[in-house]
Amino acid sequence: MGVEGIGASVVRKEDRRFITGKGRYVDDIKLVGMTFAQFVRSPHAHAKIKSIDTSAAAKMPGVVGVLTGKEIVEDKIGNLICGWAITSKDGTGMKMGAWPAMAPETVRFVGQAVAVVIAETKNQARDAAEAVVVDYEELPAVPDIRAAIKSGAPQLHPEAPGNVIYDWTLGDEAATDAAFKSAANVVSLDITNNRLVPNAMEPRAAIAEYNEAEEHFTLYTTSQNPHVARLVLSAFYNIAQEHKLRVVAPDVGGGFGSKIFIYPEEMVALWASKKVRRPVKWTGDRSEAFLTDAHGRDHLTKAEMAFDASNKITGLRVKTYANLGAYMSLFSSSVPTYLYATLLSGQYNIPNIFAEVISVYTNTVPVDAYRGAGRPEASFVVERLMETAARQLKVDPGELRRKNFITSFPHQTPVIMAYDIGDFGASLDSAMKAIDYAGFPARKDKAKSEGKLRGIGFSCYIEACGIAPSKAVGSLGAGVGLWESAEVRVNPVGTIEILTGSHSHGQGHETTFCQLVAERLGVPISQVQIVHGDTDKVQFGMGTYGSRSAAVGLTAILKAMEKVESKAKKIAAHQLEASEDDIVIENGEFKVTGTDKTIALPMVALAAYTAHNLPDGMEPGLKEGAFYDPTNFTFPAGAYICELEVDPGTGKTSFVNFVAADDFGRLINPMIVEGQVHGGLAQGIGQALLEGAVYDSSGQLVTASFMDYTMPRADDLPSFKLNHTTTLCPGNPLGVKGCGEAGAIGASAAVINAITDAIGNNRLEMPATPDRVWHAIHGNA
Amino acid sequence: MPTVKLTVNGRAVSADVEDRTLLVQLLRDNLNLTGTHVGCDTSQCGACVVHIDGQAVKSCTVLAGQASGSNVVTIEGISKGDELHPMQAAFRDNHGLQCGYCTPGMIMSAIDIVNRYGGKLDEDTVRHELEGNICRCTGYHNIVKSVLDAAGRMKVAQAAE
Numbered sequence: 001m002g003v004e005g006i007g008a009s010v011v012r013k014e015d016r017r018f019i020t021g022k023g024r025y026v027d028d029i030k031l032v033g034m035t036f037a038q039f040v041r042s043p044h045a046h047a048k049i050k051s052i053d054t055s056a057a058a059k060m061p062g063v064v065g066v067l068t069g070k071e072i073v074e075d076k077i078g079n080l081i082c083g084w085a086i087t088s089k090d091g092t093g094m095k096m097g098a099w100p101a102m103a104p105e106t107v108r109f110v111g112q113a114v115a116v117v118i119a120e121t122k123n124q125a126r127d128a129a130e131a132v133v134v135d136y137e138e139l140p141a142v143p144d145i146r147a148a149i150k151s152g153a154p155q156l157h158p159e160a161p162g163n164v165i166y167d168w169t170l171g172d173e174a175a176t177d178a179a180f181k182s183a184a185n186v187v188s189l190d191i192t193n194n195r196l197v198p199n200a201m202e203p204r205a206a207i208a209e210y211n212e213a214e215e216h217f218t219l220y221t222t223s224q225n226p227h228v229a230r231l232v233l234s235a236f237y238n239i240a241q242e243h244k245l246r247v248v249a250p251d252v253g254g255g256f257g258s259k260i261f262i263y264p265e266e267m268v269a270l271w272a273s274k275k276v277r278r279p280v281k282w283t284g285d286r287s288e289a290f291l292t293d294a295h296g297r298d299h300l301t302k303a304e305m306a307f308d309a310s311n312k313i314t315g316l317r318v319k320t321y322a323n324l325g326a327y328m329s330l331f332s333s334s335v336p337t338y339l340y341a342t343l344l345s346g347q348y349n350i351p352n353i354f355a356e357v358i359s360v361y362t363n364t365v366p367v368d369a370y371r372g373a374g375r376p377e378a379s380f381v382v383e384r385l386m387e388t389a390a391r392q393l394k395v396d397p398g399e400l401r402r403k404n405f406i407t408s409f410p411h412q413t414p415v416i417m418a419y420d421i422g423d424f425g426a427s428l429d430s431a432m433k434a435i436d437y438a439g440f441p442a443r444k445d446k447a448k449s450e451g452k453l454r455g456i457g458f459s460c461y462i463e464a465c466g467i468a469p470s471k472a473v474g475s476l477g478a479g480v481g482l483w484e485s486a487e488v489r490v491n492p493v494g495t496i497e498i499l500t501g502s503h504s505h506g507q508g509h510e511t512t513f514c515q516l517v518a519e520r521l522g523v524p525i526s527q528v529q530i531v532h533g534d535t536d537k538v539q540f541g542m543g544t545y546g547s548r549s550a551a552v553g554l555t556a557i558l559k560a561m562e563k564v565e566s567k568a569k570k571i572a573a574h575q576l577e578a579s580e581d582d583i584v585i586e587n588g589e590f591k592v593t594g595t596d597k598t599i600a601l602p603m604v605a606l607a608a609y610t611a612h613n614l615p616d617g618m619e620p621g622l623k624e625g626a627f628y629d630p631t632n633f634t635f636p637a638g639a640y641i642c643e644l645e646v647d648p649g650t651g652k653t654s655f656v657n658f659v660a661a662d663d664f665g666r667l668i669n670p671m672i673v674e675g676q677v678h679g680g681l682a683q684g685i686g687q688a689l690l691e692g693a694v695y696d697s698s699g700q701l702v703t704a705s706f707m708d709y710t711m712p713r714a715d716d717l718p719s720f721k722l723n724h725t726t727t728l729c730p731g732n733p734l735g736v737k738g739c740g741e742a743g744a745i746g747a748s749a750a751v752i753n754a755i756t757d758a759i760g761n762n763r764l765e766m767p768a769t770p771d772r773v774w775h776a777i778h779g780n781a
Numbered sequence: 782m783p784t785v786k787l788t789v790n791g792r793a794v795s796a797d798v799e800d801r802t803l804l805v806q807l808l809r810d811n812l813n814l815t816g817t818h819v820g821c822d823t824s825q826c827g828a829c830v831v832h833i834d835g836q837a838v839k840s841c842t843v844l845a846g847q848a849s850g851s852n853v854v855t856i857e858g859i860s861k862g863d864e865l866h867p868m869q870a871a872f873r874d875n876h877g878l879q880c881g882y883c884t885p886g887m888i889m890s891a892i893d894i895v896n897r898y899g900g901k902l903d904e905d906t907v908r909h910e911l912e913g914n915i916c917r918c919t920g921y922h923n924i925v926k927s928v929l930d931a932a933g934r935m936k937v938a939q940a941a942e
Contacts, residue, residue: 018881021816021856028815253882506880682920706825714911
């Protein structure tokens with residue numbers, strides 16, 4: 001490892017612009033002649049639009065245009081799509097209702113756009129939007145899962161009777177039922193996985209520009225995957241052809257899944273820019289983010305685990321209702337199915353698993369992938385069951401887990417996934433040592449003498465990342481392949497540009513991807529530039545989500561690097577009159593091994609571009625590309641242990657210690673990896689203690705601002721103690737697994753397990769607010 | 782439209798703005814100082830924190846007109862040429878940022894915290910004082926580390942001056 005190579009905690013190259021205020025986010029961009037869009041949104045959760053009167057708004061100062069859903073339909077702009085087909089247990093396809101970018105007839109959630117005002121200034125657009133008069137006929141609303149599945153419930157979409165989108169199963173039902181029949185002990189739990197709002201700090205934004213002469217669009221947008229945005233916008237929405245649409249995702253202020261999807265606002269901005277023949281900018285405010293960004297989680301689950309007399313797990317049975325909101329967002333269907341039920345084996349040998357997932361429509365914001373996406377929900381089910389079982393069976397929670405760990409690899413679970421490698425015992429050992437588990441009873445007693453209830457909770461999570469082998473996901477219903485592409489350009493002077501289909505919105509790719517180049521060529525990272533987020537520069541890419549950038553994106557770069565190195569070695573050998581096999585690369589030089597003959601990379605690059613003296617038949621230039629499709633998912637795993645105290649007088653929880661022991665395979669930049677874990681833990685802890693989207697019975701989002709939705713703040717969280725154990729991923733040449741979602745996947749169960757341990761009551765829902773905890777201690781008195 | 786005159790990052794500036802214009806809008810839209818960000822509409826997130834006459838203020842809570850005559854410093858105004866402010870350097874060195882969106886507000890708040898507490902800062906105080914700045918990426922762990930590190934650096938820098 002060099003000072004800037006793989007494994008070095010190199011400070012980030014991208015930081016200088018962010019700490020000096022020179023980042024360039026979408027809202028920072030100004031175009032000549034730019035206009036501003038303000039959407040008119042439904043105040044009702046469910047209503048018929050009787051009429052929209054735009055005449056007063058159209059006459060307001062500065063107004064350039066007022067457009068409605070009716071015109072979207074007239075212009076044959078396509079409905080929003082869901083890109084993952086799920087088949088119900090009866091063999092029928094998922095029941096998808098139409099989702100136009102602006103509602104022409106019916107609104108189905110508060111915040112759904114019905115019209116847009118385009119004006120010269122943002123304030124003029126806002127003023128005029130107030131003047132659009134919409135006459136609604138209110139319809140009864142369905143605010144949550146329980147209301148959606150009630151017999152006689154109001155129907156959202158004619159395509160989906162009973163509001164059911166699909167009723168899907170995975171696993172062997174008969175074998176699982178048999179395991180429960182012969183079980184020595186059965187543990188069961190009812191679990192609510194609370195609905196979350198992603199809340200990346202940068203609100204979504206879009207600027208669309210139409211060039212009339214070229215019939216060409218440019219879209220600047222807050223996207224985690226600009227190429228997928230271009231593909232979907234062109235292939236399905238009838239707005240522009242792919243070669244006539246450039247999508248740019250510049251600096252993006254966090255995503256956490258919510259910026260994967262193509263939203264109505266980007267579609268409308270593009271369409272409107274052609275209608276008004278001016279660039280159109282839309283910048284969402286935080287209220288709009290709450291009302292329109294895809295939410296996360298929102299499951300109701302009944303889960304049961306069967307054990308034999310020796311406390312070995314013999315079966316797991318899960319029935320989950322998942323709320324997908326009012327419309328099916330881009331990957332919504334896959335989250336509670338293939339990203340959830342396939343992880344229900346956790347870290348354990350479970351011979352029989354059966355899961356049924358029923359996804360339903362409600363009059364709420366669409367729900368889709370949010371950090372972890374399905375895997376936090378699965379991990380929470382499994383780890384809450386394990387802790388509950390340990391208490392019921394009166395065994396140590398660490399020992400019960402250890403007894404059931406998978407210890408030989410590869411391991412085929414009964415729910416599709418084939419785990420390639422891991423050492424779950426090692427991460428549990430590491431975490432137990434870090435928290436001094438042996439000393440816990442004494443600490444608990446001491447806390448008790450001080451009037452505090454102290455608890456400890458485990459969570460041994462596993463996730464499937466990389467997402468993933470294209471053939472595999474295709475066979476499961478995905479509408480896209482999930483490979484990644486890269487191009488390595490060595491310039492004539494020897495500097496290097498890496499073009500990648502991955503997109504960095506906080507992950508630090510501009511540093512870590514350079515570290516691979518430094519490792520292989522021995523050049524300083526200052527000589528390397530990462531190019532991403534622009535469909536005009538990078539040919540194609542699938543973007544960043546599912547902890548995939550290192551395992552898939554960086555491996556694609558490695559593949560392209562290997563091609564470049566191979567050609568460069570041929571040129572060096574030719575120049576040095578040596579055999580290609582004798583050339584080694586060291587410190588930016590090509591060396592004939594065992595001699596002092598060298599040629600520096602810039603000279604090799606120059607030779608490639610002058611082409612005066614290349615091997616016979618070799619093409620000039622030094623630029624190579626690669627597409628990399630992984631052969632399996634990767635399986636990051638680890639153990640989290642949380643120790644906390646509850647004040648029985650107030651129900652308030654205070655952290656004593658939170659330790660993590662993660663196995664991410666090889667670490668490219670440990671500093672950045674730890675930063676990813678910190679952020680994930682904060683979101684997992686936020687789910688456990690603070691966050692929850694609440695709708696009232698009429699479908700109004702009660703928690704629609706930072707005043708009402710509790711975001712984790714600095715004084716809500718502890719400092720974390722992170723440890724790593726390592727098994728190298730055999731599925732990719734770098735041995736990396738991915739680290740972006742782990743914290744959010746594993747943390748919430750550790751926290752709830754610790755609180756329920758402290759208070760001696762296992763019935764506690766998230767978020768475990770002081771009020772809920774107090775009532776769990778004292779009853780409803 | 783009324784004219785607002787103030788000093789921003791040491792330069793006298795003036796702009797004609799509507800009465801309802803917020804200071805953050807003046808900075809971003811009129812003066813092109815886009816380092817100051819807007820992350821919410823309820824003055825909760827702190828992405829827009831700047832210094833007005835030496836104090837950290839959320840620039841979304843101040844009308845541009847109210848800032849008339851005052852001395853405003855934004856994230857663009859705290860480094861000396863290429864030399865980073867110790868707080869900026871501490872955020873970089875401690876990985877105190879990821880997506881960078883909350884960072885300018887964090888740094889401006891953090892400088893004010895160190896100015897007020899001097900060497901008497903500890904982790905609990907930093908966490909309490911940062912309550913008005915929301916970050917979704919870092920879990921605050923490395924932000925707290927950065928602020929404590931910068932407190933030491935700023936003391937050294939002050940002693941050297």
